[in-house]
Amino acid sequence: MNRNTLPPEARDRLYAECARAISEAGAERESLFLARLALLLFEQVGDESRCREAIADAMKALPIPSLSA
Secondary structure: OOOOOOOHHHHHHHHHHHHHHHHHHHHOHHHHHHHHHHHHHHHHOHHHHHHHHHHHHHOOOOOOOOOOO
C-alpha cells in the first residue's frame, strides 16, 4: 500500500495549526470541526479502505486524557 508521509517539520506545523483551529472552534464545535476536517481529508485521499484504516489506527493510538497534560 502506498503511504504518503509528511516530513517531521511539516507534520509539526500542521499539528500546531490544527490545534489552533480546534481551540478557535471552541469546545461546543470541536467535534463538528474535527468531523468536517476528517471528511475533507478523506475526500482528498479518495480511498474508502485507507480512510477506514486511518480511523481504526487513530482509535488504537488514542491516549487517555490526563489532567497533568
